[in-house]
Amino acid sequence: MSTTEHSAAGSEEAPAVNFPALTDVVTPFAVRCAATLRLADLIGAGSRDAAALAESAGADPAALARLLDHLCVAGLFAADGDSYRVTAAGAVLREDHPAGLRATLDLETFVGRSDSSCANLLHSVRTGEPGYQKTFGAPLWTDTVAHPELVTGFEHLHEMFGAWSEPTVTGGFDWASAKQVVDVGCGHGAVLRRLLLAFGHLRATLVDLPEIVARAEQSLGEAGLGDRVSGAPGSYFDPLPEGADTYLLSLIVHQEPHERAVALLRRCADAAGSHGTVLVMQAPVTPANRFAMTALDLRMLVTVGGRERTVDQYRDLFAEAGLRIAGQYAGGSESPVDPVLFACVAN
Ligand SMILES: C[S@@+](CC[C@H](N)C(=O)[O-])C[C@H]1O[C@@H](n2cnc3c(N)ncnc32)[C@H](O)[C@@H]1O
Incomplete structure (x- = not known):
């Protein structure tokens, strides 16, 4: 290989990396503390x-001054003597800033606790197990339902995902022929609400942990849909309500590792029988989005032990659970991370 060839190949394999920025761990947490x-x-x-800030924020004054000084270095605050002000860049941390970033950086929210669990990524990579439990003493969903204040953040996130996946979930599939959908791992009903509003004849059964089903019943009741839903609280690893024509798993399969995902899909296949359809909504990994999905994939690993999968990997998972893909619907968004609705039937 000539010198020119070698350096061309080298620069392709090793794009310029700002190592101090890549490896600094203090600043990201300092920003989250602020x-x-x-x-x-x-x-x-x-x-x-x-x-004064320590008194209002409930912090130690000397420690807070040290945090503020570091955030001056980061450019988010500036100091005139002992007096601090917010810079133009730091204004993004205001609650009313249109970017809406503050809540997603708050370490005491659902997202913030997920961020903190990344400190145990090494544990996850070594064992394949989530790091969340090592960080907070309980698995993510157990921890979330034990802290009602975390549920609000998780609902906010799911409203965003519900809007993102709406064209995929409501378009394409023949909902007109469906009558009863079991929403498996329904959350507070962000996806189901959109579905029930789009298809006025549909009725739904809500499966999730008891605290979450209660929240779904409340939120769907507030949307005027209370008489079209009934709760079936419990684990989706237990037998599911039978006799419905459709079983929906929206952003559920990717939160489970292989064996558990197969077990969950088998529960759906058993309940759906030979006439029902199991609908799985996920954003598959593709050659085009492979590198856009890596951060989400690692987050699934460290928070819940789950993973993102390619279409072939989903197909294999379905096959192990006795299901095959009978139809596949995409929302047609421009985004490289596009959700797909897999319609699966018994093999
Ligand atoms: C990522 S959320 C998806 C919520 C909803 N399907 C959506 O798309 O907005 C995952 C849901 O799975 C639920 N879940 C986790 N483990 C569960 C289990 N073993 N049995 C039933 N629900 C579970 C959680 O409580 C949470 O509501």
Whole structure:
């Protein structure tokens, strides 16, 4: 290989990397502390020095001053003597900023606790097990239902995903012929609400952990859909309500590792029998989005032990559970991470 060839190949394999930025662990957590303590809003409301800010935020004044100084280095705050102000860049940490970032950086929310569990990524990579339990002492869903304040953040996230997946879930599949859908792992009903509003004849059964089914019943009741849904609280690893024509798993299969995903799909296949359809909504990994999906894939690993999969990997999973893909519907978005609805029937 000539020198020119060697350096061309080398530069292709090794794009320029800003190593200090890539490996700094203090600043990302410092920014999250500022978001959690709502420092940008407190400064905006008139608290300027570390003592006043510490009093309002419930923090140690000396430690808070050290955090603020570091965030001045990061460019989010600036100091005039002992008085701090929010820079133009730091304004993004305000609650009312249109980017809506503050809540997603708050370490005491559903997303924030997921972020913190990344500190145990090494454990996950070594064992294939989630790091969340090692960080917080309980698996993610057990921890979430034990902290009602976390449920709100998780619902906010699912409203975003519900809007994203709506064209895929409501378009394509022949919902006009369906009568009863069992929403397996329904969350608070962000997807189901859209489905029931689009198809006025549909009725639904809600399967999720008891606390979450209660929330779904409340939220669907508030949307005027209470008389079309009934709750069946419990684990989706237990036998599911039989006799429905459709079983929907929206963003469920990717949160389970192989054996558990097969077990869950078998429960759906058993309940759907020879006449029902099992609908799986996921964004598959494709050659085009392979590298756009890696961060989400690692997050699934560290939070719940799940994984993102290619269409072939989903097909194999379905086959192990006695199902085959009979139809496949995409929402047709421009995004490389496009959700797909797999309609599966008994093999
Ligand atoms: C990612 S959310 C998806 C919610 C909803 N399907 C959606 O797309 O908006 C995953 C849901 O699975 C539920 N879940 C997790 N483990 C479960 C289990 N063993 N049995 C029933 N539901 C479970 C969680 O409580 C949560 O509501």
